[in-house]
Amino acid sequence: MKHQRVEADPLFAGFYSTSDAARLLGLSGTVKLRGWLNGWPGSASGPIVERDFKSTSTVSFLDLMEMRFIEFFRGQGVTMQTLRKAAERARNDWGSDHPFALSKAKYLTDRRKIFAQVAEETGDKVTWDMASGQHEIWLTIENIIAKGVEFDPETELASRWFPRPSEFPTIAIDPKLAFGRPVVTGPGVPTAALFRQWKAEAGNSKKVAAWFNVSAADVDNAVEFELQTAA
Template sequence: MAQSSLLDTGIYSLGQAARLIRAEPRAVRRWMCGYKRKHGEGHRHSAPLWKTQLEDAGFEQAAVGFRDLMELRLVRAFTEAGVSLHVIKATIEAARDTLHTDYPLTSRRFLTDGRKIFESAINEATGDETLTDVRARQIVFTHVIKPSLYAGIEYDGNVARMWFPPESKGIALDPSRQFGTPIVVDAGVPTDTLYEAYLAEGKDRRAVARQFDIDPKHVAAAVRYEERLRA
């Protein structure tokens, strides 16, 4: 992957990705790297759920891009709702062909009832919304409450381009800025940079604001976000 193409991709270590989506690091590694474990006389293998944006970037350590990160948020939500990785992987593979995208989970057309992942569609003849079980390709006329899985995601067409984490006013992850690390939008400074300065200054927000020549409210926003991640 060319260096210039990384500028709009976002770069996250697996540990950083796990922290940002509030998942277990070993779970994220399993999803993105697969695993091999002893089973009886042999070994059981599990392949990664998909090929990441940065798989061919030549990094020594595994890393993911912004679109991977957004998909991982959905994987975490689905697994927490009781959907097995086997079903998630099969659904991704089927939906990839159906929706013609390598990142189908953040296509805004998926729902879950805790057992299956569905693709929503509008019937052009009636205007009604139907639910399609992507794996079985069957229409499901069951009411499913949409979880707020897509809150804060901004799209360019059907592609996730930016994410404003819920309950984090003024904070965004934009792969075109600071390699996708969380930033205070109006200040353009990474939240972790401001938080480390805040700790170094004895938790004096005004001192940090003077140091970076920004409004103290931006420091406060970064501190709230980083402390929420660490909670």
């Protein structure tokens, strides 16, 4: 398996603060994200995510994708202990720094097996029931997590994410564009830039569209996206 390393070209890794990450994941605060990234003060338990930019507070795109995975499983009742152990085991077994950002197509069975093994060891009945039960249940979970995510065919890692594919099918997050900020696909214009200009033009979408060479619909979608995801 080939690995996607930040060191190869850090400019294409995506750059986010924990506040940015919370906003994009639809979370109200950053406390738990900081715990997943750095561990918890006064606790011997370390972080769950093997961060790309370890010497800074910056979050990479793949870090963000792993936190999205963790947030979903936490919502299903999976314990922090299970998630931490599963991440450690998957990193070792698969040789990937970001096992929770890997394609379900290739790692569906292996990921399910790892979670079942860890759940049995930790006595996590909720996760054991999910991972050891009917295959369809786990497949449904993986499908939900993978929704809106595109994967690199070589590395099998997430490469682009449409955070709200049903509402905003043309707005994506691609670490190779605008340092990973949300953009309108096609022209690749950041939604934040369109939103700022829209405010400067007193809400005149046509003027903004002409300025950035995009459609008025692109401007309206970018504005609505920024308003809905505002911190």
